Amino acid sequence: MIVEVGGGTGGGTRAVLDALAASPGALPSRYLFTDVSRRFLERAAAELGPGRPWFETALYDAERPAEENGLGPGVADVVVATNMLHAAADLPAALRELGRLLKPGGRLVVNELIANQDFGTLVFGLTDGWWRGAGAPERLPHGPLVGVDGWRALLAAAGYSDIRVIDLAGRRADGQAGDRRHRAG
Numbered sequence: 502m503i504v505e506v507g508g509g510t511g512g513g514t515r516a517v518l519d520a521l522a523a524s525p526g527a528l529p530s531r532y533l534f535t536d537v538s539r540r541f542l543e544r545a546a547a548e549l550g551p552g553r554p555w556f557e558t559a560l561y562d563a564e565r566p567a568e569e570n571g572l573g574p575g576v577a578d579v580v581v582a583t584n585m586l587h588a589a590a591d592l593p594a595a596l597r598e599l600g601r602l603l604k605p606g607g608r609l610v611v612n613e614l615i616a617n618q619d620f621g622t623l624v625f626g627l628t629d630g631w632w633r634g635a636g637a638p639e640r641l642p643h644g645p646l647v648g649v650d651g652w653r654a655l656l657a658a659a660g661y662s663d664i665r666v667i668d669l670a671g672r673r674a675d676g677q678a679g680d681r682r683h684r685a686g
C-alpha cells in the first residue's frame with residue numbers, strides 16, 4: 502500500500518499516479534490519499550478516484566500517532582509526502598510517526614523545496630501554515646524549509662537509512678528535489 506500524506510490539491514499525487522500508470526505492474530493494491538483537512542479528500546476522491554478502484558482517501562494528521570488516525574503502524578510499503586513536511590511544527594516527531602507507518606524495508610519519499618526562493622516566500626508566506634515550523638533549529642533562515650544537510654541529519658536521527666537526495670531528473674540534487682529514503686528494516 503502507498504500512503505500519501507498532506508495530499509492537498511493533488512499536485513504531487515498526479516505525478517505519482519502518472520508514474521505508476523507508466524510502469525506496467527507497478528499499480529498498488531491500495532493508494533491511500535490523506536490530508537489533515539477533509540475538504541481535500543472529497544476533491545481528490547471526485548477528481549482522482551474514478552477509474553482507480555484502488556484509490557482511497559482518509560483523514561490523517563502527520564503530527565499525531567498513527568493509531569490516533571485509525572491507521573495501524575507498519576501498514577505502508579511507501580509513504581509519499583510532497584511539499585507537506587515543512588508545514589509540521591515538530592518535524593522530527595512527524596518523521597518518526599511516518600516511519601512507524603512503514604513496513605520494515607518500506608520507503609519514505611519526500612519531495613520538498615530545499616532552498617529559499619523569493620517567489621515561494623512571497624506566495625506561500627501569505628498563509629499562516631508556512632510559518633509554523635520557521636525558527637526551529639533544523640530550518641533554513643527566513644522560513645520553514647530544510648536544506649539537504651538538515652534533511653540528512655533529521656532522517657538519520659529519526660531512524661531512516663540509505664538516504665538519497667535526487668532532483669526531478671533523477672540526479673543528485675541541489676535545487677528542488679525529491680528525496681528518496683529507505684526505512685531501516
Ligand SMILES: C[S@@+](CC[C@H](N)C(=O)[O-])C[C@H]1O[C@@H](n2cnc3c(N)ncnc32)[C@H](O)[C@@H]1O
Pocket residue numbers: 506507508509510511512513514535536537538541561562563564582583584585588589
Ligand atoms: C503546500 S500543501 C501541498 C499539497 C500537495 N501535496 C501538493 O504538493 O500539491 C500542504 C498540505 O499539507 C497538509 N498538511 C499540513 N499539515 C499537515 C499535517 N500535520 N498532517 C497532514 N497533512 C498536513 C495541508 O492541509 C496541505 O494540503
